[in-house]
Amino acid sequence: MKNIRFDFTCSRQVPLYAHLCNQYLNYDALNINIGCDAQHHLGQDDFGPITYFIEAKGEQAQLEQLADAIAADFLISTWLIDSGINVIDEPQGSKILLPYSQSDSHHAIAAFCQQCYPLIGDNQSAKFGTLDLVCPCCHGEMQLTPAQKALTLSDIKTMAQGLLTQGPLTLAAADELQLSLTPFDLPLGERPQLLICNPNTLNAHFCLNDAQVLALSSIEKPLICARPTQEHDKLSAPLYDICFAYSRVILVLTEVLRQRGVDWVYIRGQHNRSKLAWVEGAWAQLTSYDLPPITKQFTAPEPLRDEISFLGFKAQWQAVKKSRAHQGTLTVQIDPLDKGETAIERLASAEDHSITDAALFATLLNGKFTSQKQAKNAAAIYLSHSHPSQIVTCDNKGDTALFFALPTLPDNGYEIFHQLDSSPQKAVAQKFKSLFPEDYLKLLSLKLHGRRDNLQSLWAIAAILIGLNKDEETHSQEWLSDALMATAMRYHGANAPRIDYPLTKGEAHRSLNWCKTLGTVLSFRVAGNDDPSQLAFAMQDSLADYLANWLEHIDLNIGVHNIALAGNDLANETLCKRIRLRLGKNFPLVVNRSLDLDGDNLAVGALYVKQRKLNEQA
Structure with missing residues (x-):
């Protein structure tokens, strides 16, 4: 007779797995116990990996039959990161049904399975x-x-x-x-x-x-x-x-x-x-904006405020017990009637960093701190085409500061070329105009809309400069940005040119000398580099390398124990791989997979942001 435990470790809660564990309590052939373990760093909240398990005691043949049944029933989840079968001394589970949100089950429990x-x-x-x-x-x-x-x-x-x-x-x-x-x-x-x-x-x-x-x-x-x-x-x-x-x-x-x-x-x-992105070696959800109204609940450390709404997401915190300080239940929900701007969004100017602060704190909830005071010695790389793309630092006192923000690019190709032509990149810009007149005219016809302080806008311009707009059609900045990312994915070489991403020092924070960045791209193009995939890849690889250099500089000043990654521009597969390679070897990269990369995480994180321009009534 052996005691066997079947483990399914997931990066976030999986309602179907809880449902299946509950069903196995009705397995007549063996005495079954079930349970759910949190495997996160500090063990005091519900963020981070979670392990569903089934325990049974029986003869070899009985356990093999059970193993076959479980293997057939537990279909692959996007959030499954590990599974295993282990011999145990004593059962840790019970006969108590595992809870899961009924609102989750509406779209998270499969409409069909391997049986039907x-x-x-x-x-x-x-x-x-x-x-x-x-x-x-x-x-x-x-x-x-x-x-x-x-x-x-x-x-x-x-x-x-x-x-x-x-x-x-x-x-x-x-x-x-x-x-x-x-x-x-x-x-x-x-x-x-x-x-x-x-x-x-x-x-x-x-x-x-x-x-x-x-x-x-x-x-x-x-x-x-x-x-x-x-x-x-x-x-x-x-x-x-x-x-x-x-x-x-x-x-x-x-x-x-x-x-x-x-x-x-x-x-x-x-x-x-759900739209997913592969970030730091596993899947993460980009946003819940378009999903049905859902409610998520987590045990979480005490925030600075108890309630906030942000772009249709509401986050509320309530103490579990008065005797258990710094711990309570965090509820996140989508309000289908509230999809508009809220005060936090209106107040977040280019000089402000409330949104990136929110992304930082929400990401660090992934088992990295159990009270607001423990959120320190960290940095957030927040890359988004919905909000300002920034790097924020958090020192040993928990105070945040804006280190870097992407600049707002001109909204049309004429102005883009004019600024290139008025910069030290004038000579290479004129050579580009002479050697590639069709691409020059396509640049002049470019119109950028919406936010332009993001990588998506920079990629769109670069796509034209390296010749990716082949046909006569005038493409959107999203199409051009996708073209650059898809082209970068095609490159499989070991080496790539180095594209410059020089910092400019403003009165409040650093930004990017984008003319120099695009001038470097043009230099390789006019010098005869006719491999668009190499240049597209080089833009991703070089940016990741510069990010690593900037973070090493920050580390020398404040000490960086964790780097939080967030934002919907992390859907860029190549850039994420290069960030993992360049930064991941020196710093722990943190992703909170229980929350969106750019959605409900901002409402959750806003609960922990110190009052600056953050409106508590938002």
């Missing part, structure tokens, strides 16, 4: 298209609306035929999701999204690694940023957000379309898929 998927989604199955099939494992039928339950296989086949013969289809039974065989006209700033109908042909269309394929197949069915294969005859955008079928209706529809030879379709609408 082959029955509902395989065209060879007698139950194919039976949407209301009862599943004893995932209970996916409970997620169906009355309209979805009423759909038959014949109805879905008619929908597919309409899509193939009549054009775009709107699924009234699936949150008005729109599907099309051709690209939609998208608002500025949006990347095209694809629903994959035939996973077997995925690698023929996209360049994906194992982690991306696993994420696509995971129970969360997220959106993953993917680069199409080079010179694809139909996929002309630089990058796409792609996902697999995520509901029973979509599952059956994609199988019908696959049978008709369709590998993927364009989608648009409220599908509520």
